[in-house]
Amino acid sequence: MNNKVKHWLSKNVVVVVLIVLCMAFGMANKIFFTSKNLINLTSQMSINALLATGLTYVIILGGIDISVGSVAALSGIVSAVAGLQFPDMSVFTAIIILVMSGIVIGGACGAINGLMITKFNVVPMITTLAMMTIARGLSYVVTGGQPVYGLANNFAWLGAGRIIKPASEPNGMIPVLTIFTAVIVFFMHMLLSKTVFGRHVYAVGSNRTVAHLSGIHVNKVVLVSYILCGITAGLGGICIASKLQNGQPSAGDGYEMYAIAATVLGGTSLIGGSGSVGRAMFGCAIIAVINNGMNLMQISSYWQKVVIGSIILFAVILDMSQKKNTK
Amino acid sequence: MKRKLMGVLLCIGLAASMLGGCGSKTEEAVTADTSGKEEEQAAAGTEAEAADEETADTPGGETYKVGFIVGSREHVFYNLIEEAIGAECEELGLDYTVLDGQLDANVMSDEIQDLTAQGCDAIALSCNDAAGVKPAIEAAAAEGVAMFTFDCTCDSDKIVCFAGTDNVEGGRLGAQEIIRLCEAGDKVAMIGYPTASSVLDRQTGFEEVINGQSDITYEFFGDYTGDANKAQQLMEDWLVQDPDLAAVFCAGDPAATGALAAIKAAGADTLVIGFDGNPEAKEAILDAEGNGKWWVSEISQNPSEIGLTITAQMYKYLTTGSVDSDYISIAPYIITAENAAE
Numbered sequence: 118m119n120n121k122v123k124h125w126l127s128k129n130v131v132v133v134v135l136i137v138l139c140m141a142f143g144m145a146n147k148i149f150f151t152s153k154n155l156i157n158l159t160s161q162m163s164i165n166a167l168l169a170t171g172l173t174y175v176i177i178l179g180g181i182d183i184s185v186g187s188v189a190a191l192s193g194i195v196s197a198v199a200g201l202q203f204p205d206m207s208v209f210t211a212i213i214i215l216v217m218s219g220i221v222i223g224g225a226c227g228a229i230n231g232l233m234i235t236k237f238n239v240v241p242m243i244t245t246l247a248m249m250t251i252a253r254g255l256s257y258v259v260t261g262g263q264p265v266y267g268l269a270n271n272f273a274w275l276g277a278g279r280i281i282k283p284a285s286e287p288n289g290m291i292p293v294l295t296i297f298t299a300v301i302v303f304f305m306h307m308l309l310s311k312t313v314f315g316r317h318v319y320a321v322g323s324n325r326t327v328a329h330l331s332g333i334h335v336n337k338v339v340l341v342s343y344i345l346c347g348i349t350a351g352l353g354g355i356c357i358a359s360k361l362q363n364g365q366p367s368a369g370d371g372y373e374m375y376a377i378a379a380t381v382l383g384g385t386s387l388i389g390g391s392g393s394v395g396r397a398m399f400g401c402a403i404i405a406v407i408n409n410g411m412n413l414m415q416i417s418s419y420w421q422k423v424v425i426g427s428i429i430l431f432a433v434i435l436d437m438s439q440k441k442n443t444k
Numbered sequence: 445m446k447r448k449l450m451g452v453l454l455c456i457g458l459a460a461s462m463l464g465g466c467g468s469k470t471e472e473a474v475t476a477d478t479s480g481k482e483e484e485q486a487a488a489g490t491e492a493e494a495a496d497e498e499t500a501d502t503p504g505g506e507t508y509k510v511g512f513i514v515g516s517r518e519h520v521f522y523n524l525i526e527e528a529i530g531a532e533c534e535e536l537g538l539d540y541t542v543l544d545g546q547l548d549a550n551v552m553s554d555e556i557q558d559l560t561a562q563g564c565d566a567i568a569l570s571c572n573d574a575a576g577v578k579p580a581i582e583a584a585a586a587e588g589v590a591m592f593t594f595d596c597t598c599d600s601d602k603i604v605c606f607a608g609t610d611n612v613e614g615g616r617l618g619a620q621e622i623i624r625l626c627e628a629g630d631k632v633a634m635i636g637y638p639t640a641s642s643v644l645d646r647q648t649g650f651e652e653v654i655n656g657q658s659d660i661t662y663e664f665f666g667d668y669t670g671d672a673n674k675a676q677q678l679m680e681d682w683l684v685q686d687p688d689l690a691a692v693f694c695a696g697d698p699a700a701t702g703a704l705a706a707i708k709a710a711g712a713d714t715l716v717i718g719f720d721g722n723p724e725a726k727e728a729i730l731d732a733e734g735n736g737k738w739w740v741s742e743i744s745q746n747p748s749e750i751g752l753t754i755t756a757q758m759y760k761y762l763t764t765g766s767v768d769s770d771y772i773s774i775a776p777y778i779i780t781a782e783n784a785a786e
Contacts, residue, residue, distance in 0.1 A: 154684045161677050262518045264672075264701065266724035270734070277709040288711035357673050361705045363724065365672050365698060366518065412681040418667040 131382055131399045134428065138403060142410030149413060160292035162398075162405035164189075164353045164369075167298055168376035169383070169397045170305045171227075171349030174342040176380050177309075177322040179389025180241035182230060182346050184248035186372035189354030190365070191252040192222040196355045197265035197364025200272045208278075211271045215355040223351020224344050226252055231343030235336040249373070256366040265364035276359030294356055301352060305345070306394040318342060322389035378429050379404055403428065507539045508762045510755075511559035513552055513569035515595060517544040520722055521747050522570070525594065528751025536759045545569065549576020556580040559589075566590040566758045570608075574598035574641055590761055594754040596642050603770070604761055607753040609745045610773035611642045614719060615649025617778055618693045621717050621741045623653075626660055630690035633664035633682055635675050635699040646695040646719060663689065668699045675702025683710045691715040697722045700739060704728070707738050718742040726784045742779040749774045 126133060142149045168185045175182045196218035203210055226248055233244040275297060279289025309315040317338045320328040329335050357368045382400030385392025404425055411421045512529055514522040526542050533540040541559065545552040552569060557580065559567050567584060571577050571593050578598050585591050585602035597606040622632050634650055637643040647665075654662045664682045668675035675698065682689055683706060692707075692714055694700035700718035707714045718725045721744025728735035729742060753774065757767045 148685050151684065154681070157680050157684060161680070164673070257518050262523060263520050263722070264698070264724055266701075267727060273705070273708075277705055279709070288709065361672050361676060361701055362708075363701060365701070367670065367698070368673060370671065408677065409681060412666065412678055413685060415664065418669060 131384060131396065131403065134431075135399055135403050135406065138406050138410070142406065142413070146410070146413045149410060154409070154413070156290065156292065156295070158402075158405055158409050159295040161409060162401045163292075163294045163298040164356055165372065165375050165379055165404060166302055166398055166401045167349050167353035167356065168372060169379040169401055170302050170394050171346030172376050172380050173383070173385050173392050173394050173397045174305075174309065174318055175241070175346045176377075176385050176387060177318055177389055177392045178339055178342055179322050179325075179387075180234065180339070180343075181377070181387075182227075182241065182245045182343065182350075183373045183377075184226065184230065184245040184252060185346065185350035185353070185376055186369035187249045187252035187256070188223055188226045188347055188350040189357065189369035189372060190256045190367070191226070191259075192219045192351035192354035193358035193368050194256045194259050194265060194364040194366060195222050197268060197272075197358050198259060200268045201265065204269055206269050206271050208271045208274045211269070211359075212275055215272075215275055215359055216352070219351035219353075219355040220348050221351075223347040223349070223354070225347070226351070227344040227347020228340070230347065231340035234343065235339050253366075253370075260364065260366045262366060264366065266362075268362050270362070273359055273362040276356050277362070294360065297356070301349065302394060302398060305349065309394050314338070314341070319390060322391075324390075375404055375425075378425065381433060382429060507537065508566070508759075509539045509562070509564045510541075510758055510762075511555075511562070511564040511567045512540065512542045513545045513555050513559075513567070514542060515545055515570040515572045516547045521720060521745065522595075524747035525570075525751040528748040529755050532752050532755035536755070538755070538759060545572065547572050549573035552577045553580035556584050560584045560587055564589055565762055566592060566604075568592035568594055568754050568758060570595035571598040572596050572640065572642075590758070592754055592758055592761075594750050596640075597771075605754070605757045605767040605770050605772065607750055607757065607772040607774060609642070609750065609776050611645035611776075612649035612652075613773070614743045614745070614776040615646035615651075615693075615695070616653045617649075617743050617776060618646065618695070618717050618719060619650045619653035619657075621743070621778060622691050622693055623657060623660065625715055625717075625740065626690050628659035629661075631661045631663040631686060631688070632691045632693070633666070633689055634662070634693045634695065635666050635668050635678060635703060636695045637670055637699070638667060639669070643695045650693055650695070668696075668702065670696070670698065672698040672702040672705075675699040676706045677702075679703040679706035679714075680710065683707070683712050683714070687712060689714045691717060693717045693719075695719045697725050700725065700728075700742075704735060704739055708735075714738065715740050719745075721745055721779060726779065729779060729781055729784045732781065736781060740780065742784075743776050744779050745776050746774050 148154055168189065172182055172185060196215045199214050199218055230244050230248050233239045234241055274293060276294050278293040279291060280293060281291050282289045309318060317333050320333055321335050321338050325335055354369060358364045379400035380397045381387060382403055383397035385397060407425055408421055514526050516522055529542060543555045545555060556567060567589055574596065578600050581591050581598065581600055582602050590604050591602050593603050593606045595608045597603060597608065626632065634647065636647045638647060654660065663686060666678035668678060679692065679702065692703050694703050694716060697718050697720040700716050701724065704716055716739040718739060721742055725742045728739040730736060753772055761767050
């Protein structure tokens with residue numbers, strides 16, 4: 118085979134896996150490639166995409182954040198409780214409430230994680246494990262274990278609304294959630310790949326000592342990254358709350374694992390130093406395609422877990438062997 | 445050094461705040477304990493009259509000690525059961541402790557051991573993972589503790605009595621509601637959670653009735669794993685395949701919440717029949733102009749009755765040595781717009 122093609126293939130294993138999966142599901146079920154299903158897919162991968170976006174920063178730093186699922190739940194709950202105060206809210210008010218809740222709660226949780234790690238040198242796994250338990254606990258404390266319900270319909274616009282309404286689609290075509298996620302992901306991708314701060318994230322992830330010696334304020338980079346990770350998790354959480362039009366204290370349970378899986382599938386190394394937000398989106402797409410395709414084919418959710426796990430292993434093994442070859 | 449000290453202090457603070465979170469639980473156990481001890485002292489002081497009194501005293505003058513393990517303190521359903529247990533124990537003068545099983549067989553097994561070690565005369569628990577807790581139940585029974593189950597049971601002959609919702613019947617009621625609401629030729633679906641044995645029972649009952657119905661097609665089944673967002677995705681995918689899906693039976697209120705969100709977003713007319721009887725279900729059903737257009741019916745459990753029944757049966761067993769029946773099913777009932785406000 119041509120060397121160039123071989124090189125491209127090995128560099129883009131995740132894209133190849135995604136295409137193969139889509140072809141397989143498309144052949145097995147004729148509904149898979151309908152525009153409606155493909156559009157649904159984009160909104161179904163949105164929440165995981167938001168969580169994975171921030172996680173990419175943290176994982177590039179060589180850290181980890183397993184609190185994202187719980188932080189998402191807490192932000193969602195807070196936005197729902199805040200939303201209850203405005204029974205006649207407009208779409209604009211709803212978005213302000215949702216986005217502010219996500220940024221404030223997510224940012225605060227991320228800041229605590231970051232401070233613990235930079236000021237007190239607590240291992241990221243332990244810090245975020247504690248945050249995972251605390252945020253989940255607080256979600257139950259705030260709600261007393263019950264979902265927060267009775268929110269205005271406009272509250273659901275961000276998560277469940279659709280725009281562009283041709284006559285054939287009275288409910289709209291493009292999910293607002295997809296656009297919202299795309300904007301955030303694009304911003305986070307640019308911040309990482311095109312700015313000095315982004316370069317610093319890679320530098321600190323590759324070699325902390327060298328980064329420090331070259332004058333990078335390492336602790337600041339770490340702190341900001343954890344805050345960003347918290348914020349994207351918070352935004353993911355408010356999207357769940359908006360989509361379901363209520364706050365579920367159990368929301369996002371176990372989502373950290375899917376987000377980490379998506380990031381790793383996207384080629385971000387758990388050792389740190391390399392990775393990209395854009396590529397993590399391919400990881401999210403793979404997971405969403407498997408879930409969606411298997412739902413369409415009526416395959417038991419137990420098998421979905423087995424298949425997702427196997428594909429992660431497969432992709433990472435391919436990725437590792439490719440890295441070995443380049444060395 | 446300073447930094448280390450700060451770290452230690454912060455850790456202590458964190459630990460303290462976490463303990464604070466569990467405060468209500470500990471306090472509850474303690475108050476229950478002390479009230480028991482006071483009674484004990486009172487009973488010891490007036491041993492002669494003790495036998496005539498209507499308290500749960502053993503012939504030796506001691507108060508009966510009973511333990512409960514609820515499936516999870518994070519579910520409204522179990523919170524309501526726990527409330528009823530507390531009220532009934534106070535009423536009967538039982539010295540009681542309630543623990544949180546966290547829906548984890550391992551945690552529950554440890555708690556059974558702890559309660560046995562504390563000298564409980566009887567223990568009642570919800571066996572959310574029946575196979576997982578069976579060894580612990582049998583070990584406790586071997587030490588002479590009377591074992592009871594509520595909500596979910598396990599197939600051990602050591603269990604004196606079980607009280608819980610007849611979930612198979614609940615599933616049948618769900619199917620009957622679908623038959624009442626649908627027309628011939630309609631297609632229907634169910635969102636379940638087969639890992640939880642009580643929800644699996646609902647599925648069994650539902651499928652038994654719906655599969656016997658020749659004019660209604662049972663098109664889809666999906667597992668929402670207790671996650672409302674997952675239920676939303678399942679429903680969204682089904683509506684792409686069949687936009688005319690007539691009704692969906694959701695074997696839990698979070699599933700119904702998720703399904704409702706997907707149906708509204710897709711602009712479909714699918715009807716939702718929920719299960720649990722939680723407040724959000726009643727509110728949705730009553731909202732005739734809004735959510736009530738889709739969420740029309742609910743199969744409700746009766747948690748207070750479950751808590752009350754199991755406590756009363758434990759008391760009866762400890763005082764008389766027998767129970768009414770070894771399997772008491774508490775009938776679920778249907779909630780619609782007519783009776784939701786009650």
